[in-house]
Amino acid sequence: MSTYIKLAWRNLWRNKKRTLIAAASVFFAVILALLMRSMQTGYYDYMIDASVRMYTGYIQVHGKDYWEKRSLEESMVTNADQINKLKNINGVQLIVPRFETYSLISHGNKTKVVQITGIDPQLETKLTDLKKKIVSGLYLSDSSKGIVLAQGLAEILKVEVGDSLVIYGQGYHGVTAAAQILIIGIVKFTLPELNKSFSYLSLSYAQWLFSAPERLTSLSIMIDNPKDLDRIKSDIQKVFNDKYEVMDWEELSPELIQSIQIDNASGIIMLGILYIVIAFGIFGTIMMMTAERVKEFGILISVGMKKWKLALVSIYETLFISFIGVFAGAIISIPILLYFKANPIPLTGEMADAIMAWGFEPILPFAVYPGMFFAQIWTVLAIAMVSALYPVLFIRKLKPVEAMRG
Amino acid sequence: MLLTLAWRNIWRNKKRSLIIISAIAVGLCCGLFASATMFGMWDSMINTTIDRDLGHFQIHSKSYEEEKLLTDTIPNFQNIVTKLNSTKFVAGVSSRTIIEGMASSAATSNGVRILGINSDSEKNITSIHQQIIKGSYFGEGWKNQIVIGEKLADNLGIRERSKIVLSFQGVDGSIIYGAFRVAGIYKTESSVFDKTNIFVKEDELLSLLNSKKISNEIVVRLSSVQQLDSVYLPTKLMYSDLSVKYWGELAPELKLFYDMLLTQMYIFVGIILFALLFGITNTMLMSVMERVREFGVLMAVGMKRSRVFLMIILETISLSFIGGFAGIILALIFIEYFGYVGINLSAFTEGLSQWSLGTQLYTSLPFSFYPPLALMILGTSILGAFYPALKAIRLNPAKAIRTY
Numbered sequence: 001m002s003t004y005i006k007l008a009w010r011n012l013w014r015n016k017k018r019t020l021i022a023a024a025s026v027f028f029a030v031i032l033a034l035l036m037r038s039m040q041t042g043y044y045d046y047m048i049d050a051s052v053r054m055y056t057g058y059i060q061v062h063g064k065d066y067w068e069k070r071s072l073e074e075s076m077v078t079n080a081d082q083i084n085k086l087k088n089i090n091g092v093q094l095i096v097p098r099f100e101t102y103s104l105i106s107h108g109n110k111t112k113v114v115q116i117t118g119i120d121p122q123l124e125t126k127l128t129d130l131k132k133k134i135v136s137g138l139y140l141s142d143s144s145k146g147i148v149l150a151q152g153l154a155e156i157l158k159v160e161v162g163d164s165l166v167i168y169g170q171g172y173h174g175v176t177a178a179a180q181i182l183i184i185g186i187v188k189f190t191l192p193e194l195n196k197s198f199s200y201l202s203l204s205y206a207q208w209l210f211s212a213p214e215r216l217t218s219l220s221i222m223i224d225n226p227k228d229l230d231r232i233k234s235d236i237q238k239v240f241n242d243k244y245e246v247m248d249w250e251e252l253s254p255e256l257i258q259s260i261q262i263d264n265a266s267g268i269i270m271l272g273i274l275y276i277v278i279a280f281g282i283f284g285t286i287m288m289m290t291a292e293r294v295k296e297f298g299i300l301i302s303v304g305m306k307k308w309k310l311a312l313v314s315i316y317e318t319l320f321i322s323f324i325g326v327f328a329g330a331i332i333s334i335p336i337l338l339y340f341k342a343n344p345i346p347l348t349g350e351m352a353d354a355i356m357a358w359g360f361e362p363i364l365p366f367a368v369y370p371g372m373f374f375a376q377i378w379t380v381l382a383i384a385m386v387s388a389l390y391p392v393l394f395i396r397k398l399k400p401v402e403a404m405r406g
Numbered sequence: 407m408l409l410t411l412a413w414r415n416i417w418r419n420k421k422r423s424l425i426i427i428s429a430i431a432v433g434l435c436c437g438l439f440a441s442a443t444m445f446g447m448w449d450s451m452i453n454t455t456i457d458r459d460l461g462h463f464q465i466h467s468k469s470y471e472e473e474k475l476l477t478d479t480i481p482n483f484q485n486i487v488t489k490l491n492s493t494k495f496v497a498g499v500s501s502r503t504i505i506e507g508m509a510s511s512a513a514t515s516n517g518v519r520i521l522g523i524n525s526d527s528e529k530n531i532t533s534i535h536q537q538i539i540k541g542s543y544f545g546e547g548w549k550n551q552i553v554i555g556e557k558l559a560d561n562l563g564i565r566e567r568s569k570i571v572l573s574f575q576g577v578d579g580s581i582i583y584g585a586f587r588v589a590g591i592y593k594t595e596s597s598v599f600d601k602t603n604i605f606v607k608e609d610e611l612l613s614l615l616n617s618k619k620i621s622n623e624i625v626v627r628l629s630s631v632q633q634l635d636s637v638y639l640p641t642k643l644m645y646s647d648l649s650v651k652y653w654g655e656l657a658p659e660l661k662l663f664y665d666m667l668l669t670q671m672y673i674f675v676g677i678i679l680f681a682l683l684f685g686i687t688n689t690m691l692m693s694v695m696e697r698v699r700e701f702g703v704l705m706a707v708g709m710k711r712s713r714v715f716l717m718i719i720l721e722t723i724s725l726s727f728i729g730g731f732a733g734i735i736l737a738l739i740f741i742e743y744f745g746y747v748g749i750n751l752s753a754f755t756e757g758l759s760q761w762s763l764g765t766q767l768y769t770s771l772p773f774s775f776y777p778p779l780a781l782m783i784l785g786t787s788i789l790g791a792f793y794p795a796l797k798a799i800r801l802n803p804a805k806a807i808r809t810y
Contacts, residue, residue: 104581106581156474354659
């Protein structure tokens with residue numbers, strides 16, 4: 001066995017430059033592919049993490065039809081026993097209760113429609129860092145009767161901390177909810193949509209104002225490791241006996257997961273195209289190596305070399321050429337990718353502004369998973385096996401007598 | 407002469423030449439088709455955004471930009487509308503009254519953007535009237551009709567002919583309620599748009615407001631986007647005290663991504679050509695090594711080295727251009743076919759809807775993409791030929807002649 005490997009290895013280096021050029025094409029393709037995959041998956045991981053931290057959490061519990069109808073009529077009541085059970089699920093990091101509704105807010109002769117969120121101030125800031133986003137005034141406390149407004153909203157209404165607002169909305173069971181409320185803090189969001197429409201009350205005050213004591217519209221749950229999502233989700237479902245709806249981030253933001261899928265698919269298609277081109281290069285090289293050795297094959301077979309052994313040698317040659325490229329590419333990539341994972345590339349210019357406007361950091365994050373490397377190895381292996389068919393078929397059909405004269 | 411020679415040389419080893427030609431053709435074809443798919447996607451995104459809402463350009467008062475309040479109106483708007491209507495290339499002008507308010511059904515309420523429109527002039531601007539899925543776009547018969555999006559209808563739990571109460575702030579600051587009945591439900595490519603935008607008749611909204619005719623927004627649609635500069639720029643100059651913005655300024659992220667797209671496509675095709683470079687170099691290197699003796703003879707009988715060099719370059723260029731043309735023609739066939747039939751992407755409806763994309767994708771690629779592409783292919787082939795050609799002219803004729 002080792003003799004054939006040795007034979008194949010030596011055959012490769014009979015024309016060094018050709019072998020190296022073919023291997024180099026694989027080498028560069030693998031590096032490009034790995035860089036691209038690393039950037040894409042890094043970006044997805046970042047997007048998912050940023051978007052769950054922006055508001056939703058990894059998992060949410062709602063009243064049955066709340067997510068569809070967004071009505072206080074579909075709100076829910078939880079008890080301490082259930083919350084304790086949730087806390088005891090392995091991997092659950094944080095449980096954030098919310099009371100969310102829409103309402104009109106006026107100051108002077110200006111009125112805006114806003115989303116009002118009743119929050120548990122301490123828990124909320126652990127999930128969304130809300131307290132750090134305060135730009136003036138104070139953060140809410142548990143029994144606070146004031147309101148925290150998003151900065152864009154405050155600008156539109158031309159109000160500051162210390163001014164009063166009138167809230168006018170519809171409470172539970174259609175009861176009118178109206179109150180005059182003091183602005184105690186202003187909070188700044190990077191995402192313009194949030195910045196122009198969000199406001200926060202303390203949970204207990206919001207429940208009182210909208211005539212829904214003890215009721216919640218959602219529980220947002222943060223987990224330690226996204227890998228445990230499915231298990232934790234089913235554990236949570238058991239706690240509520242299917243009485244309430246439990247949704248994970250994929251269901252909460254279907255547009256996020258689908259945008260990721262679309263982007264991922266287009267990335268894979270591009271790599272596919274790149275590898276097709278590389279496959280032609282390898283195939284061409286193998287074909288040339290076969291064609292120039294017709295005479296040699298003829299002699300070998302006539303002196304008694306078995307055809308299948310010769311075919312085996314040519315398969316080894318193909319594998320060697322491709323795998324020199326793959327392994328060199330993968331090994332060179334590892335430190336590069338790890339470096340970029342630790343130091344994401346900062347973006348500048350218009351692109352950075354656009355990304356910041358979406359509420360994300362202007363960086364290109366990288367991720368490194370072993371699966372990415374294996375994907376390249378399998379792809380190149382497949383290319384090598386298909387290319388190796390050519391010399392195998394060629395040798396099978398070879399007539400030694402004619403070949404020797406060629 | 408040299409070209410004929412080069413051309414004949416290519417076909418001396420047909421199989422080898424065909425492999426590299428097909429590599430170039432397939433690589434380019436795939437690359438162009440993928441680019442056309444992306445381009446078609448963004449093209450349709452921009453077009454649907456323009457058709458649905460933006461028009462080609464819009465006029466607001468400067469304060470409306472920031473505050474988006476009902477009271478930020480355009481002074482003398484009727485003169486502007488009349489003037490624009492008689493301008494060449496203008497296909498439609500519509501004035502809108504826009505209020506942010508709440509829409510409530512018996513069950514629940516939602517924040518909405520109320521657009522008071524003239525349904526006749528609006529039809530020339532937006533495609534909403536073609537996207538009605540239930541009911542009609544303001545029929546005859548009853549007063550206070552309203553047209554809402556499917557997503558909002560679902561959220562509010564209402565159907566066609568259901569009652570809906572709008573509450574919003576009037577001109578003087580008081581809260582005004584108005585009962586409307588759903589005349590039609592529309593569905594566009596964007597779920598976000600469908601959730602927040604509702605249409606009522608301008609005169610009915612104004613009578614609720616107890617106000618004379620006002621306008622927050624004038625939307626202009628041209629007969630073609632090519633006329634943008636000839637209408638938009640003079641308008642912008644004429645009304646310098648108002649904010650006049652074309653779609654790219656109204657949706658800057660769309661414009662930015664669109665601009666980046668072209669760069670992205672060049673990079674992508676560049677990567678493919680880079681991969682092809684190795685194949686080209688390898689093929690030409692083999693071809694040169696097979697012909698060492700021939701080059702020796704050519705140089706010995708007096709062919710200049712520069713001409714040998716040029717011959718090899720020409721061989722490579724011809725090789726690449728055969729592949730290049732085959733690839734471009736193949737790609738054009740695919741792009742035209744799928745540009746006509748479309749690619750069905752209904753599996754990704756929600757994600758596409760978030761990006762304001764339809765589920766049917768039509769491929770397209772601007773023709774301005776092709777000339778730089780030809781240059782890129784030329785550059786690649788010269789780069790690929792360089793090393794083999796150098797190797798050929800470095801041969802020592804005396805030794806080369808004796809190489810078998």
